[in-house]
Amino acid sequence: MIQDIRRLFLTFVLVVAVMYATDGFSVGGRYFSDFFRVEGSFVRVYLAEMEVIFLASVFLGLSFGRIFCGWLCPLAAVFSFLAPMSRREAKLDRRWKYATLAGTALLLYYSPGVELTLPPEVPPRYLAIALLLVIVLSSLIYGRVFCTSLCPVGGWFSALGKLAVFRLRVGEECTTCERCNRVCEMRLDVAHGKALNECSLCWACVEECPYRAIKLRFILS
Numbered sequence: 001m002i003q004d005i006r007r008l009f010l011t012f013v014l015v016v017a018v019m020y021a022t023d024g025f026s027v028g029g030r031y032f033s034d035f036f037r038v039e040g041s042f043v044r045v046y047l048a049e050m051e052v053i054f055l056a057s058v059f060l061g062l063s064f065g066r067i068f069c070g071w072l073c074p075l076a077a078v079f080s081f082l083a084p085m086s087r088r089e090a091k092l093d094r095r096w097k098y099a100t101l102a103g104t105a106l107l108l109y110y111s112p113g114v115e116l117t118l119p120p121e122v123p124p125r126y127l128a129i130a131l132l133l134v135i136v137l138s139s140l141i142y143g144r145v146f147c148t149s150l151c152p153v154g155g156w157f158s159a160l161g162k163l164a165v166f167r168l169r170v171g172e173e174c175t176t177c178e179r180c181n182r183v184c185e186m187r188l189d190v191a192h193g194k195a196l197n198e199c200s201l202c203w204a205c206v207e208e209c210p211y212r213a214i215k216l217r218f219i220l221s
């Protein structure tokens with residue numbers, strides 16, 4: 001039930017994000033994205049609001065770790081539908097996402113106020129579509145390897161997740177049957193409580209556990 005609600009919500013987030021970033025489709029001369037646009041381009045708005053986004057992400061990460069990845073990331077909709085079809089397990093070190101995070105942070109730090117300018121023959125919407133295709137293909141083959149090992153945003157929230165005040169904990173009721181591990185979209189060893197700072201709070205393991213052993217706890221440490 002919760003997974004259905006989550007997929008529906010993520011699909012809505014994806015549609016809004018794609019419309020917003022690509023100017024969407026016009027109906028009667030009105031663009032869908034006009035309803036969400038503050039001013040200027042998506043990139044300009046994004047950079048202007050960087051401080052707000054940064055503070056909001058710190059608050060979110062220190063509260064619930066990677067909840068953004070499970071409930072708010074536009075790409076999570078694509079992954080939640082396609083990743084379960086993947087038959088292969090990518091063996092890519094999870095720490096790579098901290099490297100991509102560092103690279104992204106350096107890029108942002110040394111190019112403040114820079115607007116992304118593309119050659120006129122490469123409209124942003126084609127780039128977005130191309131990127132989406134790469135992500136779709138990679139998730140079909142390797143599941144959520146992008147989230148677990150490459151995404152800089154995932155790296156950011158995983159780091160903050162180590163200090164998050166709300167985290168999943170496995171209680172004494174656990175029999176280590178590992179049913180939770182099989183449904184974990186982040187491929188975590190939930191049963192043994194390993195690397196739960198990477199948990200996206202998708203809630204699949206909580207629903208799956210027959211002993212109700214997994215609970216969200218308030219933790220100050």
Ligand code: SF4
Nearest residue numbers: 174175177178180209
């Ligand atoms: S599904 Fe529940 S009982 Fe089984 S390993 Fe996970 S937490 Fe433990």
Ligand code: SF4
Nearest residue numbers: 184199200202203205
């Ligand atoms: S640990 Fe549970 S809630 Fe977290 S990502 Fe895995 S299945 Fe979802």
